[in-house]
Amino acid sequence: MTTSSETPPDPAPPTADSWSDVVSAALVGTARRSAPSPAGLPHVERDDPAHTLLDRAALSAVRARAGRPADRAAPQDPGAFDPAPPETAPLPDPRAARRLADLLASGSGLLAEWLELAAQRGLRVPPELLPDLLDRGARDHNRIGRPLLAVAGRRGLWLAGLDARWAYVLRLDEAPRIGAEEWRARPAQERHALLEAREPHLTADDEPLLQEAMADRSSRVRGLALALAARLPDSERGRLLADYARGHVRRGSDGTPEIRRPDLADAVLARALGVEPRTDRGGTRREALERLWILVSHAPLAVWCGHLGEGPEDVVAFAAGNDDELLEALANAAVLQRDRSWARALLPVVLNRLTGGYDVRASRGSALLGLLPPDDQCAWALEFLRSDRRMPEAAALLSVVEQVACPWNAELAALVADTLDGVDRAGSAVTRLCEVAGSRMPPSLHERIAGSARRGAAGDDRPDSLIRLADTLRYRSAMHKEFS
Known part of the structure; x- marks a missing residue:
């Protein structure tokens, strides 16, 4: 200069x-x-x-x-706002703090895992890294917002109150406590964000707020409120929809479903489903079937027990043997209502169809599996894969383990490692399998995967994706040790 x-x-x-x-x-x-x-x-x-x-x-x-x-x-005026309150949670090991800085600088997808490890140990983020972390959360708060809130500390909340970009942290923090009147006064984007953040804390007392939100002027707010209302226990809306469901879907005298399409002019049902009634007595068959789908998806699943079958397994078998649309609507209801017992009943049928080539989104197979605890998800995958006594090829293995979107247990991870050890050339299935394994396989397997990669160093066509997987697992292994 x-x-x-x-x-x-x-x-x-x-x-x-x-x-x-x-x-x-x-x-x-x-x-x-x-x-x-x-x-x-x-x-x-x-x-x-x-x-x-x-x-x-x-x-x-x-x-x-x-x-x-x-x-x-002025010299005695630090900007006319109160300083950040003192912290009580401890800081992580300096090595873990440097790791967090590296993850933020690189934009790594492993950031969420670091936050969860820190939250499990009651730690907080070093203050000098909070601005970068809050910026990252502003771009990806649906995935990392809650673990971020757990480790942001008091200073994180203080900073969030000073910049509109970081206000999502305040919404996550205040959502369980905010009242209907204050919620109503917020702009549409904030009303949606507050409802979204309130989801883990829903109780029957939230029904009046959700009823109001279902008539909101914002379509995004209305859609989210409808989904959340389906998860309320023993609600007035649920009892109303249960009565309608029993009248529109029943077991006929010949043992097949007897289905009556909804009246599109029924204002009471339309309001409960969040749609507009048809005042002209018109409407198409497709419109009626779409409204029936919504009814089955939102009616409490318990209504079908004793009506279409004795329990969830009987109801699922009845639907699977007679009406694919009904089966898919029940699967959609289980996902929407976050019902594990119905997910367990539906999975054997839905996931068999999924691995047989059915469309993933249409089957809701991945979402149903995601309702189960990690150990149950891994057990399902192992049982399915072991039903074929041959060692699965990468493509067949991928179609199953890709649905297990949680940390894999030792058995499932070993089966994936065995398969990767046997591959001798690159391919899209192997590449994708390694990508999935990077965040789900136990990081302690990094030496084994590195050994599989080294065996190809003499000149055969071993895939580079094995080397990248070994590097990712080694990185995660070091990260976990920094928290021990």
Whole structure:
């Protein structure tokens, strides 16, 4: 950087909208380019242009990491807001903190695992990493929002109150406590976010709020409220839909389903389903069937026990043997209502169809499996794979284990490792299998996978994806040890 007077700076300093403008001025020197004045910062002017540039760069850097725009304050006034409250949770080991910085800098998908490990041990994020973490959560708060909240500490909540980008943290924190009147006063985007964050804390007392949300002017809010209302225990809406369901779907005298299409002009049913009634007595058969699908999806699943069969297994067998649409609607209901007992009853039928080539989304197979605890998911996969006594090829194995979206137990992971050990050439199935295994296989298997990769180093066509998998598992293994 030079301040030589041989080439005077431009008389009118440009306005910089980004950090890159400040960096560019530093690289070429203030003798050739005036110090930019970043928009939204206090004006700083020194006798030496180099000092001016350094001060403006410092302000820009602070603004990038702070929770509010930079401003001037009196010596005894730290910006007219209360300081962050003291922390009580301990910090992680310095090695784990460096790991978090690496994960944030690289944009790694393993960030969620780090947050969960820290949350399990009651730790908090080092304060210097909070701004970057809050920024990352703003882009991906559906996946990492809750574990982030658990490790953000009091300072994380304090920072979230200073910048609108980070307000999602406050919504996650306040959602269980916010009342209907305050919820009603928020803009549509916040109403949706608050309902979404309230999901894990739903009780029967939330029915009035959800009833109001089902008539919200925002279609996103209405759709979410309908889904959440289906999960309420013993609700007035649930009892109403149960009565309608019994009248529209029953077991006929010949042992097959007897189905009556809903009246599209029925205002009571339409309101309960969140749709508009048809006032012209018109409508198509397709519209009626769509409304029937919604009815079956939202009616409490218990209504079918003693009506279509003795228990969930009987009802599923009845639907599977007679009406695929009814079966798919019941599967949709189990996912929507988060019902594990019905998921267990549906899985043998639905997932058999899935692995036989049926469409994943139509079958809801993955979502049903995801309702079960991790050990049960792995047990299902092992039972299914062992029904064929041959060692599965990568493509056949992938079609099953890809549905197990949770940490794999030792048995399932060993079966995947055995299969990968036997592959001798690259392929899309092997590549995808390694990608899936990277986040789900126990990281302790990194040496075994590395050995499988090394056996191909002599020149055969062993896939590079094995090397990448070994590297990922080794990285995760080191991360876990930093929390031990």
